[in-house]
Amino acid sequence: MNRDAIDDRILQLMKKDSNISNIEMSRIIGIPENEIAARILNISDTRPIILIVDDDMDSLLPLKRSLERENYKVVEAYSGRDALQKATAETPDVILLDLMMPGMDGYDVCNRLKTEMTLKNTQIIMLTARDDVGDKVRGLELGADDYVTKPFNLSELKARIKAALRRTSNL
Amino acid sequence: MRIRSEIIIFFLLISVIPLSIVAYISYDSSKEAISGSVMEKLLGATENTGNAIDNWMAARKDDIRVISQSRILVCTDKKQLREYLDTFEREYRGVYREFFILDLNGSIIFSTLDRKGNAGNERYFTEAANGKLYVSDVSLSEITGYSEMIIANPVKNNGTITGIMAARVSLENLYRIIENIDVGKSGEVFIVNKDGNIIFHKNRSMILLHSIPDNHAVREVTYEKNGIDEYVNYKGEKVLGSYYWLPLYRWGLIVEEKTDEAYTGVVALGRLMVTVSFFAIIGVVFLALVISRRLTEPIKSLENGALGLVKGNFRPIPVTSRNEIGHLTEILNQTASELLFIRKKLEDRIQLANHDLEKKNQELIEANEGLKKLDEMKSEFISLVSHELKTPLSTIKVSAEYLESDDNADPFERKEMLRIIIRNIDRQTRMINEILDLSKIEAGKMEFQFENVDMRETVNSVIENIGQLAMKKKITISLDIPDSLPQFIADKEKLIIVLNNLAGNALKFTPVGGSIIISAKDLGDSIEVRMKDTGIGIEKEKLEKIFDKFYQVDSTSRRKIGGCGLGLSIASGIIRAHGSQIHVESETGGGSTFSFRLKKAEP
Numbered sequence: 001m002n003r004d005a006i007d008d009r010i011l012q013l014m015k016k017d018s019n020i021s022n023i024e025m026s027r028i029i030g031i032p033e034n035e036i037a038a039r040i041l042n043i044s045d046t047r048p049i050i051l052i053v054d055d056d057m058d059s060l061l062p063l064k065r066s067l068e069r070e071n072y073k074v075v076e077a078y079s080g081r082d083a084l085q086k087a088t089a090e091t092p093d094v095i096l097l098d099l100m101m102p103g104m105d106g107y108d109v110c111n112r113l114k115t116e117m118t119l120k121n122t123q124i125i126m127l128t129a130r131d132d133v134g135d136k137v138r139g140l141e142l143g144a145d146d147y148v149t150k151p152f153n154l155s156e157l158k159a160r161i162k163a164a165l166r167r168t169s170n171l
Numbered sequence: 172m173r174i175r176s177e178i179i180i181f182f183l184l185i186s187v188i189p190l191s192i193v194a195y196i197s198y199d200s201s202k203e204a205i206s207g208s209v210m211e212k213l214l215g216a217t218e219n220t221g222n223a224i225d226n227w228m229a230a231r232k233d234d235i236r237v238i239s240q241s242r243i244l245v246c247t248d249k250k251q252l253r254e255y256l257d258t259f260e261r262e263y264r265g266v267y268r269e270f271f272i273l274d275l276n277g278s279i280i281f282s283t284l285d286r287k288g289n290a291g292n293e294r295y296f297t298e299a300a301n302g303k304l305y306v307s308d309v310s311l312s313e314i315t316g317y318s319e320m321i322i323a324n325p326v327k328n329n330g331t332i333t334g335i336m337a338a339r340v341s342l343e344n345l346y347r348i349i350e351n352i353d354v355g356k357s358g359e360v361f362i363v364n365k366d367g368n369i370i371f372h373k374n375r376s377m378i379l380l381h382s383i384p385d386n387h388a389v390r391e392v393t394y395e396k397n398g399i400d401e402y403v404n405y406k407g408e409k410v411l412g413s414y415y416w417l418p419l420y421r422w423g424l425i426v427e428e429k430t431d432e433a434y435t436g437v438v439a440l441g442r443l444m445v446t447v448s449f450f451a452i453i454g455v456v457f458l459a460l461v462i463s464r465r466l467t468e469p470i471k472s473l474e475n476g477a478l479g480l481v482k483g484n485f486r487p488i489p490v491t492s493r494n495e496i497g498h499l500t501e502i503l504n505q506t507a508s509e510l511l512f513i514r515k516k517l518e519d520r521i522q523l524a525n526h527d528l529e530k531k532n533q534e535l536i537e538a539n540e541g542l543k544k545l546d547e548m549k550s551e552f553i554s555l556v557s558h559e560l561k562t563p564l565s566t567i568k569v570s571a572e573y574l575e576s577d578d579n580a581d582p583f584e585r586k587e588m589l590r591i592i593i594r595n596i597d598r599q600t601r602m603i604n605e606i607l608d609l610s611k612i613e614a615g616k617m618e619f620q621f622e623n624v625d626m627r628e629t630v631n632s633v634i635e636n637i638g639q640l641a642m643k644k645k646i647t648i649s650l651d652i653p654d655s656l657p658q659f660i661a662d663k664e665k666l667i668i669v670l671n672n673l674a675g676n677a678l679k680f681t682p683v684g685g686s687i688i689i690s691a692k693d694l695g696d697s698i699e700v701r702m703k704d705t706g707i708g709i710e711k712e713k714l715e716k717i718f719d720k721f722y723q724v725d726s727t728s729r730r731k732i733g734g735c736g737l738g739l740s741i742a743s744g745i746i747r748a749h750g751s752q753i754h755v756e757s758e759t760g761g762g763s764t765f766s767f768r769l770k771k772a773e774p
Contacts, residue, residue, distance in 0.1 A: 058591050059562060062570040065584065069577070100558055129561035130554055150565035154572040 003089060007043055010036065047073040048165055051092035053083040053109065054127070055101045059150075063096070066154055067161070080104025084112055091118055094164050096157075099128035099139070107142055114143035123164035127152075174470065175463040182459035183452070190451055194444040202437045209411065209433045210399050213358075217413040217426045220352050220360060224417060224424070227345050231266070231322055231338075232304060234259070239324040239336035244272065249281060256283050268312065268319060269339040275300065275332070284314075290337075299323035299335045306420060309342060309370040311379055318342045318370060318378050346371055357429040359404075365421045367393050388412040392423030401430060469496040476503060485511040559602055563595035570595075608668070609737045612744035619665060619748055623658040623772040626691045626698070633670040633689075637678060644683050648674075651690035658772040659698045665745045666769075672738035673702045673765050680706035680763070694768065701766040709757040718743040718753065 009029050013020055022040070026033040050072045054060040057078065064074045075090050077083035080101055087095060095113065099106030106126060113119050126139045129150040136147045145167070146160055238244070243255045256270040260283065271282040277291025290296045298305035307321040323337040349360055349371060362371035367389050369377050387402035392414040399413040404427055412427040431438070469491050476488030480503070487504045490497050570588045574580065580588075611617040630650060641648050670689070677687045685705040692699045709717060717739055739753075746753050746767045757763035 056562060056566070058595055059566045059569075062566060062573050062588060062591060065588070066569060066573045066576075069573075100562075129558040129565065131557075132554065150561045151568045152565065154569055154576075 003039070006031065006035075006039055010039055010043065045073055047071055048094065049073045049075060049090050049092040050161065051075045051077060051083065051086055051090065051095045053077045053080070053095065053101075053106070054098040055079060056098070059098070067158075070158060072161075080106070080109045083109050087113055087119060087122070088116065092122055093168050094123045094125060094161055096125050096127050096161075097144070099126060099130060099135070107138065110139065110142045110144055121168050123168055125157075125160060125164060173467075175460075175467050178463035178466065179456060179459040182455050182462075186455040187448075187452055190448055194448050198437075198441055198444050201440050202434070205436045205440070206411075206434060209428070209436075210413070213411060213413045213426055213428055213433070214399060216352055216358070216360075217415045217424060220349055220426065221415050221417060221424055223348050223352065224345065224362075224422070225419070227348060228306070228420060231340055232306070234263075234267075235322045235324045235336065235338055236304065238270070238338070239326050244326050244336060245328055245333075252281060253283065263344075265341055266344045267338050268315065268341050271337050271339075272326070273335040273337065275334060277335075280334070293321075295321045295323040295337060296335055299325050299337070300332065301325075302327075302332055308364060308421075309379070312339070312341070315341070317375075342371070357432045359427045361425050361427075363389055363392065363423045363425065365393060365423075367423075370422065386425075388414040388425045388427065389423065392416055392425060466496075469500065473500050473503065476500070476507075480507050480510070483514075485514075556602075556606060560599060563599045566595045567592050605737050605741065608741050609744070612741060612748070617665075617744075617748065619662040621660050621662055624661045624663045624666060625658050626652050626656050626700070629663060629666055629670065630689055632667050633674055636667075636671050637674045640678055641687070644678060644681070644685075646678060646681055646684070647686045649686065649688050651688060653691070653693070656691055656693060656698065657774065659769040660772050661749060661769050662745075665748075669742040669745050669767075670700075670702070672742045675738055677702060677704035677706060677763070680704070680708075682706070693771070697768040697771055699766055699768050701764055703762065703764040705762045708759045708761050708763055709755070710759055714755060714757060717755065 006029060010025060013025050013028060022033050022036045026036050029036070050067055052060055052063055052067075052074060053076075054063075055078055060076055060078070064076055067074050075086050075092060077086045080103055083095070083097070084104075086092075097106045097109060101109075106128065110124055110126070113122065113124065123145045124143065125146040125148060126136075126144045127148050127150065128135065131149040139147055145164060148157055148160060238256070238259065241255065243252055259270065260267050269282060269284045269286070271279050271284075271286065273290055273296060274280050276289070277293070277296050278289045279287055295305050295307045302325050304322070304324045307323070309318050309320050311317070312319040319339055319341050321337055321339055323335055325332040326334040326336045349362075350373065352360065359373065360371070361369055361373075364370050368379050370379060372378055386405050387400055388404075391398060391400070395416045395418065397415050399411070401409065401411050404410045404412065409430040410427040411430050411433045412425060414426075415424040416422075417424055472488055472491065473496060476486075479486065485507045487507065488500050490500045490504075570592045574585060574588050608617065627650075630652065634648060638648070674687065674689075681687065681704045687705075688701075688703045690701045690703070692701075743753050749767075749769060751767050751769060753765055753767045755763060755765050
């Protein structure tokens with residue numbers, strides 16, 4: 001049972017009985033109670049979701065803190081594989097994708113994400129220290145929506161994220 | 172021009188020209204001789220005819236003289252006279268048509284034809300009356316229609332003319348004599364009188380009726396000339412004509428013969444000459460062909476051979492003659508074989524040179540490939556370096572901006588951010604140092620301070636550096652260094668860098684729970700240092716490249732321990748500066764062993 005189906009079940013149960021407890025729902029649906037709580041938290045969370053993909057934890061953390069302060073829900077992934085999994089699970093509005101990663105690199109991730117139907121509204125912003133024109137072109141051709149080179153200006157990145165979100169809501 | 176044509180033309184020239192000259196000369200002289208004889212013959216015929224006429228006419232005159240002097244004429248017995256004259260007539264079988272006697276008045280007093288009349292006005296009467304024998308012009312007989320003439324002679328009695336004796340003479344008899352003279356098949360004899368009228372002709376009907384107009388011989392002979400000429404006769408035929416004036420009777424005798432016939436011999440001779448010349452020319456041409464063939468055949472084969480030589484065909488030309496051409500052919504064959512030899516030699520050399528060139532080319536291609544690869548590696552390196560330098564910079568910037576924008580931050584978060592900043596500054600510093608070190612080594616500008624170094628001391632500082640990381644990965648580091656190990660000569664600081672890099676790599680590629688052994692051994696004149704790990708090992712084909720500048724076995728896995736894959740390059744450069752070399756033994760999955768030797772210190 002995927003998360004959307006679980007979410008639907010929880011909403012159905014809550015509609016029938018607004019005072020239903022998590023333990024009861026856990027029993028009916030057949031998943032742990034803490035999972036139910038997390039799902040409820042997730043359903044009630046309406047903030048835009050941003051997925052940051054970077055193998056360097058030091059790069060990821062300050063960015064996560066800055067974006068959370070802007071009232072975004074931030075999901076982090078430390079590898080390409082991780083990113084694909086989180087993206088399908090969370091359906092983020094914007095993905096900040098680092099290109100240089102061991103194993104599956106940013107281009108591969110971008111390529112895979114673009115084939116995912118559920119993510120067709122997701123905006124991908126590539127984030128990399130490489131500022132070769134060829135790299136940029138390659139990224140944009142693979143379906144990236146924007147390209148930001150490191151070191152970037154935090155306010156500029158925020159502005160670009162806002163622009164990307166505007167494009168999503170227009171779609 | 173081709174030799175063959177030249178020979179033929181030459182032969183023709185030297186044969187035809189003299190042949191033609193000789194033929195022409197002999198033809199010409201023969202023609203002259205023949206035409207001379209023809210003319211002689213013609214003249215002979217003319218003379219014979221003339222003589223025959225003379226003889227005949229003389230006989231007639233004699234007859235008349237004899238008769239006119241006969242006694243019988245004087246007597247008056249007509250019967251006796253008639254008998255006498257009849258006898259004459261009979262004897263001469265038609266030569267005499269009539270005998271008649273005239274008195275001095277011109278009256279016919281006796282005629283064998285019993286004719287009466289007066290001829291006192293006739294010329295023969297008057298001439299004879301003057302005491303002379305007279306021969307009249309030829310005329311056509313009124314009686315017979317044949318040509319005839321009158322001969323008159325005075326009859327004398329004791330020296331006095333008592334009458335005239337005349338005879339009508341038929342010329343048929345003379346004509347028959349003339350006709351019997353041989354003048355050739357086409358020959359024609361005719362006699363004209365002073366006026367140019369014909370008095371004798373084979374065709375009797377022409378006699379006296381026709382004058383012959385515009386006939387050269389007639390014209391000439393009426394001018395009382397004799398001669399022989401070629402001209403066109405009244406029939407329009409070319410003839411050779413002889414004309415002869417008989418003054419006694421004022422006759423012109425003309426004998427004509429057609430030139431064609433007259434010169435039959437000449438024409439035949441000309442034909443013979445042409446035929447002989449023709450066959451001679453054919454013979455000469457044939458001879459010239461044979462000779463030129465004999466001459467040109469070897470030349471031709473020589474030519475073909477030489478042409479073949481030009482086209483690179485070195486087959487020997489067959490020698491067909493022993494003369495100069497044969498000799499030339501032999502020389503050419505010799506040249507050809509020499510050329511062939513030289514060519515083979517040259518070809519061998521070219522092949523060798525080509526082979527060399529190909530090898531060099533291959534080398535160049537390989538070198539170029541290497542350079543290209545190096546270039547690619549260099550740009551990849553630059554890209555990596557810029558990435559590696561920018562990534563911590565970006566992190567520092569974001570963290571700093573985060574701190575700057577929030578004065579009331581959670582102290583825990585603040586600390587976390589600051590720690591990140593410091594860590595990334597360190598990381599960047601380390602990286603810059605590595606790059607600088609490598610470029611110094613590359614440029615040969617790294618300074619070394621060699622001293623006596625103790626192995627244990629050195630290894631201890633290395634363990635200090637990497638111990639923490641090893642402990643984290645639960646990797647045991649063991650040492651195998653004998654206490655008695657002598658010191659060696661090295662730059663201690665640089666040696667620590669080498670060992671740090673090697674150990675860093677070993678830690679990087681050794682899975683959790685593995686081990687690293689650092690050992691040193693006295694080899695007599697040098698000390699061998701080994702570092703053995705139980706890592707994943709290095710693939711055989713990558714083994715040669717790991718010391719290359721910019722080479723990284725896995726370009727994305729360096730981050731965990733820092734550095735941009737320059738560690739081995741730096742280590743290798745440093746050991747090279749010590750006059751040694753790093754060796755590596757490895758097997759996929761069987762761990763790797765790096766080793767190098769250092770010079771022992773003086774005791």
